[in-house]
Amino acid sequence: AKNEGRNRACIYDEAMDADLSNRKLLESDLRDALDNDALRVVYQPIVDKSGEKVLGVEALCRWTHPTRGEIPPSEFIPVAEHSGLIIQLGNWVLRRACLEGLAWPDLTVAVNVSPLQFRRSDFVDVVERILAETQFDPTRLELELTESVLLGNGDSTEAAMVRLKALGVRLALDDFGTGYSSLLYLRRYPFDKLKIDRSFVRFIEKAADAAAIVHAVVSLGRGLGMKVTAEGVETGDQHLFLRAAGVHSMQGYRFGRPCSAAEITARLEAPAAF
Ligand code: C2E
Ligand code: CA
Ligand code: CA
Ligand code: CA
Numbered sequence: 303a304k305n306e307g308r309n310r311a312c313i314y315d316e317a318m319d320a321d322l323s324n325r326k327l328l329e330s331d332l333r334d335a336l337d338n339d340a341l342r343v344v345y346q347p348i349v350d351k352s353g354e355k356v357l358g359v360e361a362l363c364r365w366t367h368p369t370r371g372e373i374p375p376s377e378f379i380p381v382a383e384h385s386g387l388i389i390q391l392g393n394w395v396l397r398r399a400c401l402e403g404l405a406w407p408d409l410t411v412a413v414n415v416s417p418l419q420f421r422r423s424d425f426v427d428v429v430e431r432i433l434a435e436t437q438f439d440p441t442r443l444e445l446e447l448t449e450s451v452l453l454g455n456g457d458s459t460e461a462a463m464v465r466l467k468a469l470g471v472r473l474a475l476d477d478f479g480t481g482y483s484s485l486l487y488l489r490r491y492p493f494d495k496l497k498i499d500r501s502f503v504r505f506i507e508k509a510a511d512a513a514a515i516v517h518a519v520v521s522l523g524r525g526l527g528m529k530v531t532a533e534g535v536e537t538g539d540q541h542l543f544l545r546a547a548g549v550h551s552m553q554g555y556r557f558g559r560p561c562s563a564a565e566i567t568a569r570l571e572a573p574a575a576f
Contacts, residue, residue: 329385331367332378336390341365343398344560347569348412348531348553351545356570358410358444360553361399362560363391383418392419393428400438402563406570412444412474417451423458426465433469440470444495447473449481452491460491467492474531478519488526495550496523500534503554507539520548 335341345359365373382388396413403411419425433440445466452459463473474495475488479502488496498519505512516532523530532544535554544552558569558576569576 325381325384328373328378328381329387332365332381332385332387332391335365335367336387336394340368341391341394343395343402343563345399345402345411345563345566346553346560347558347566348410348551349557350551351549353541353545353552353557354573356409356566356573357551358412359403359406359566360412360446360560361395361414363395364560379416383416386418388416388418389422392416393432396429397432397436400432400436400443403438403442404436405563405567407439407442409570410442410444410472411438412446414446414476415451417448417454420447420451420459420462421454426462426469429466429471430469433471441472444472444474446476446497448476449478449487452487453482456490463491479515485522488522488528493528495529495531498530498532498549500554503532503534503540503544504536506543507537513543516544516549517547524548 342364343361344364345361347356348358348360349355350357363375363379365375365378367373379388382391392415399411399413403409415425422428429443429445432438433443466473472494473492474497475491475493476497477499478496480499496519498516502512502515502519506516507513520530529550530548531551531553532540532549533553535541535544535552535556537556540554541552541556
C-alpha cells in the first residue's frame, strides 16, 4: 500500500509537470501570436427580443495555433491572465473590434475586459486613446466586466467606471449571477446592462429554479433601469420563454454563432438570408 501511495504521488507530480510545461509552451506561443498578429476576433450577433433585428455584436478572441489548431479561449485566456499577456491581448482585441466595428454604424460593439486589465491605473487612458485613434464612436462601445472586477478597491473601480461613462462608453455586468455579486454593487456602480449567464438559460425550460432566477434578474434589471441580455440561447423554447420574461436582447447559437467581420457585414446587408 505504501508503494502504491508513492507511485500515485509520482504520477501526480508528472501530471503537474506536464501541465506546467504545457502552460509555459502555450505562453511563449501566445506571445509569438500576439507579436505576429496571429490572433483573430470573431463577432457574435446580439438580437432584439423578436430575434430578428441585430442590435450589436460581442467581440470574442480566437487563436489558431500553428501545430495544435484551434485553442479555445477557456484555455488561452487563463494563460494570458497568468502571464500578464492579457493586457496586450485585451488592448489588441479592443483596437481590432473598434476598427472592424467602424463598418457597422448602427451596432453596439461589446468587448470583454479582464479584471487584470480593468484594475490597471491606466486602463481608462488606454480606452480613450484607442477610441481617439480608431475614431470609433464611444457610445457604440460596451465594455463587459465580470463581477470579479468589483472585488478590488471600490473607490478606484467606481472612479474608473464614472470616467468611462463620461466618455460615453456603456458598461455591462457579464456572467451575472455566477460570481460573488452583492446586490449592493448594482446600486453603487453605473452599469447599463446585465448579462444573464448561459448556465441559467440552459435549464429554463426544465428547472423551475433556473426559470425563477431569470424572472428575478429581469425584474431587478428593469427596476434599476438596466437592460437585460440573455446569453447562450440555443432553442426556440428558450427564446419564447425569455421573450415572455421580458429580456431586452438575446445572444446564442439560435440567432448566430460567432463569425468573421465580413460575415456580420453580409448579414446586415441581406438579413433575410439568415
Ligand atoms: P463570455 O464572455 O461569457 O462569452 C460567451 C461565450 O459563450 C462565448 O464563448 C460564445 O461563443 C459562447 N456562446 C454563445 N452563444 C452560445 C450558445 O448558444 N451555446 C453555447 N454552448 N455557447 C455559446 P467563447 O468565445 O469560447 O469565449 C469563452 C469566454 O472566454 C468568454 O465568455 C469570455 O469570458 C472569454 N473571452 C473570449 N474572448 C475574450 C477577450 O477578448 N478578452 C477576455 N478578457 N475574455 C475573452
Ligand atoms: Ca462576455
Ligand atoms: Ca465572461
Ligand atoms: Ca457567460
